[in-house]
Amino acid sequence: xxxxxxxxxxYRKLIKDLPLGKRLPDAVYLHRSALACADDEIxxxxxxxxxxxxxxxxxxxxxxxxxxxxxxxFLDYPRFDAYxxxxxxxxxxxxxxxxxxxxxxxxxxxxxxxxxxxxxxxxDDYPLYQLFVEITNEGENLGxxxxxxxxxxKRNWERLIHxxxxxxxxxxxxxxxxxxxxxxxxxAQAAMQIERHKxxxxxNKLSSPMQTLARHGYLDGNWTVxxxxxxxxxxxxxxxxxxxxxxxxxPVHRPEGKVVKRDIVNLGFVLNVIEDRDERRETLKKAFxxxxxxxxxxxxxxxxxxxxxxxxxxxxxxxxxxTFQRYYTQSEFKEYLEETLGEVAIAAGQGIFLxxxxxxxxxxxxxxxxxxxxxxxxITARKARTETRQITRDLIDKNKALFSDFWxxxxxxxxxxxxxxxxxxxxxxxxxxxxxxxxEALKDYFGEESFQKARAARRDDLLVxxxxxxxxxxxxxxxxxxxxxxxxxxxxxxYSDAIASSTQLLFSVGNPTIIExxxxxxxxxxxxxxxxxxxxxxxxxxxxxxxxxxxxxxxGCACQLYGDLDGMHLIKIHFASGKVSLxxxxxxxxxxxxxxxxxxxxxxxxxxDFFDYGGxxxxxxxxxxxxxxxxxxxGG
Numbered sequence: 162x163x164x165x166x167x168x169x170x171x172y173r174k175l176i177k178d179l180p181l182g183k184r185l186p187d188a189v190y191l192h193r194s195a196l197a198c199a200d201d202e203i204x205x206x207x208x209x210x211x212x213x214x215x216x217x218x219x220x221x222x223x224x225x226x227x228x229x230x231x232x233x234x235f236l237d238y239p240r241f242d243a244y245x246x247x248x249x250x251x252x253x254x255x256x257x258x259x260x261x262x263x264x265x266x267x268x269x270x271x272x273x274x275x276x277x278x279x280x281x282x283x284x285d286d287y288p289l290y291q292l293f294v295e296i297t298n299e300g301e302n303l304g305x306x307x308x309x310x311x312x313x314x315k316r317n318w319e320r321l322i323h324x325x326x327x328x329x330x331x332x333x334x335x336x337x338x339x340x341x342x343x344x345x346x347x348x349a350q351a352a353m354q355i356e357r358h359k360x361x362x363x364x365n366k367l368s369s370p371m372q373t374l375a376r377h378g379y380l381d382g383n384w385t386v387x388x389x390x391x392x393x394x395x396x397x398x399x400x401x402x403x404x405x406x407x408x409x410x411x412p413v414h415r416p417e418g419k420v421v422k423r424d425i426v427n428l429g430f431v432l433n434v435i436e437d438r439d440e441r442r443e444t445l446k447k448a449f450x451x452x453x454x455x456x457x458x459x460x461x462x463x464x465x466x467x468x469x470x471x472x473x474x475x476x477x478x479x480x481x482x483x484t485f486q487r488y489y490t491q492s493e494f495k496e497y498l499e500e501t502l503g504e505v506a507i508a509a510g511q512g513i514f515l516x517x518x519x520x521x522x523x524x525x526x527x528x529x530x531x532x533x534x535x536x537x538x539x540i541t542a543r544k545a546r547t548e549t550r551q552i553t554r555d556l557i558d559k560n561k562a563l564f565s566d567f568w569x570x571x572x573x574x575x576x577x578x579x580x581x582x583x584x585x586x587x588x589x590x591x592x593x594x595x596x597x598x599x600x601e602a603l604k605d606y607f608g609e610e611s612f613q614k615a616r617a618a619r620r621d622d623l624l625v626x627x628x629x630x631x632x633x634x635x636x637x638x639x640x641x642x643x644x645x646x647x648x649x650x651x652x653x654x655x656y657s658d659a660i661a662s663s664t665q666l667l668f669s670v671g672n673p674t675i676i677e678x679x680x681x682x683x684x685x686x687x688x689x690x691x692x693x694x695x696x697x698x699x700x701x702x703x704x705x706x707x708x709x710x711x712x713x714x715x716x717g718c719a720c721q722l723y724g725d726l727d728g729m730h731l732i733k734i735h736f737a738s739g740k741v742s743l744x745x746x747x748x749x750x751x752x753x754x755x756x757x758x759x760x761x762x763x764x765x766x767x768x769x770d771f772f773d774y775g776g777x778x779x780x781x782x783x784x785x786x787x788x789x790x791x792x793x794x795x796g797g
Contacts, residue, residue, distance in 0.1 A: 165209060244333040690789055
């Protein structure tokens with residue numbers, strides 16, 4: 162059969178003219194039964210796509226017509242009629258431009274996408290239309306649709322229903338919990354005075370968001386900081402002691418503090434203690450308004466097991482200390498930040514995100530994460546002893562510190578540094594005439610092999626950076642740092658070539674065969690950790706940036722969701738299941754470390770699970786820890 166599809170402009174017009182369907186900003190959804198109401202050209206398009214790409218009629222009942230791209234997705238919701246909020250079982254996405262199909266299965270997912278407002282998918286003469294309307298009205302009366310972007314997956318939906326004091330029956334209909342199933346304290350809540358001032362805690366070290374800033378070099382004294390909602394001011398006092406230009410404000414403990422625009426604004430564990438949704442949203446917006454470069458926002462992250470221990474109140478819980486807590490999942494908080502601020506939120510840790518205004522700084526932050534770190538070089542140089550331009554070995558020996566520093570800078574960049582990239586450029590020019598002449602002489606002196614390795618490593622860093630940018634669907638920047646422009650020209654020629662290469666790399670990590678092959682290759686070269694053929698490779702996090710770029714991107718995609726790996730000790734790369742696990746131990750240096758936290762990141766449905774050990778769950782001992790310590794460069 163010939164591929165007789167309309168062109169994209171015609172397709173968009175046909176979709177725009179559909180007489181019914183659930184319309185969202187980027188797609189229109191239609192039930193199979195309503196397809197008869199569509200234009201004959203649309204019906205023909207669907208039939209042809211299903212036939213050409215071998216999509217059985219039994220494997221779909223909902224169509225998704227993308228409005229911003231030339232794609233149709235055939236979705237299978239087996240319980241569309243039988244269950245109020247049916248789960249997605251599988252999907253087939255047909256790219257009508259590239260003429261390819263991608264299948265995804267959610268059959269084993271613990272958190273699949275779900276449908277709401279089913280009446281919008283069908284025509285009003287559908288046999289169950291009125292029932293679907295009743296189901297939607299039930300949800301609206303409970304306020305379940307106030308934040309539609311956060312309820313598209315099963316877990317968030319069930320969490321929201323639980324917070325409203327309701328449960329779902331076997332058909333998915335809503336029912337109020339019986340008094341025996343939940344503490345009935347409605348009257349008490351009505352008179353409750355939340356003691357928010359009790360949420361400020363004393364700390365004998367920097368808070369986790371401030372530690373994140375320190376780890377990335379933002380507390381070196383070159384950045385001004387506003388701690389917005391600083392509590393008792395422990396972070397402020399510590400930063401002041403280190404010479405950081407910092408101000409702090411808190412409505413209870415430091416109301417007299419200055420609230421002025423600063424390079425960095427920290428909104429640390431503030432949003433989760435505000436019970437009023439409007440106030441919470443306004444607080445976030447105000448904090449972002451005061452940030453010149455970026456906002457760092459953090460909240461408490463918890464799972465269902467933790468949340469169920471407490472009394473539901475509004476969209477959060479009341480703790481044993483009579484304080485309000487709004488617990489989030491990692492993905493839920495990211496979505497809340499992006500929806501409220503209209504900016505991309507970048508995960509930096511568990512419950513910690515950065516939202517940049519300065520696009521150059523955003524790119525610097527993201528790229529620095531991917532750079533392979535080497536031993537730091539000497540930063541001072543002896544004064545040049547001669548002005549001759551004949552570069553002999555004797556000349557290099559007599560000015561070893563200066564030439565070594567230049568060579569280390571060259572290795573760090575993977576290319577010849579420009580004048581502004583090397584602090585002692587004048588000294589090099591006085592001795593060698595130019596950076597290029599110095600480079601050629603030093604290749605002979607130190608050997609070219611180290612430079613070629615450094616060049617390949619820098620190119621890999623850039624490939625990983627651009628691939629992860631595409632995974633996160635970051636828009637192309639209108640401006641980029643000058644050093645990155647030089648990198649692109651040196652290693653790829655053009656930006657388009659860089660994106661093409663990184664796209665190929667990103668697509669490759671979706672192939673389990675490639676992931677296992679690259680893991681085997683890396684393990685044979687450096688046998689560290691526990692390698693389980695056909696299943697997984699458990700590695701110390703310190704070797705991550707020494708791995709092939711395919712594995713760095715695979716783990717990097719997980720880190721896009723979780724954030725920095727600070728505090729984690731081991732990484733488990735699952736070959737076939739599209740998962741990455743992170744493990745943290747009580748003391749990785751002792752003979753038998755005990756597992757205290759495990760984070761399982763599911764790349765296929767972009768979500769994660771947190772497992773804390775201790776108390777009811779006994780910490781698991783790490784067997785044979787020596788196999789992970791052979792090259793733990795950061796000490797765990």
